[in-house]
Amino acid sequence: MGLSWAEIARQLGWQSRSAAQLAVTRYKQQNPIGTAEQVRQRELRLLLHVRTTLAQGFTEARSRRDDAAVIAYAKQLNDNIARVAKLLGLDAPVQVDVDHRLGEQDFAAVAANLLTEIASGPVELPLGRTIDAEVTG
8 A cells, every 4th residue: 555645745845745746746747658659668668678687687697507596587587578578469369450440342241241141040050969957046
């Protein structure tokens, strides 16, 4: 849990909690976080910088033959790689095109096929073994 406004004001030397709240409000107005893409790019730059530092530590640990450090760095590098993949959407099982626009002719063709299928009547399901059961609540 975070600090109360009174605790923040006391720690930062503001005279009151409302003064601390006002300072934060002004800061947020002067420093907007930006669009989702801008935030994503900042996060990506930070993660890549961290990856460089981790890779250097990994290399140094290998040269020292420090197996425990190598394993620790490898885990951190793996976490970093996974975070970048998630940030970029590379971990998605299937890429989804959310910007796809169906033209009028394409839409008309799809709609006609669906209407034809619906008009052909109910689908015959193959009859097989039937299990007679009773469900009680």
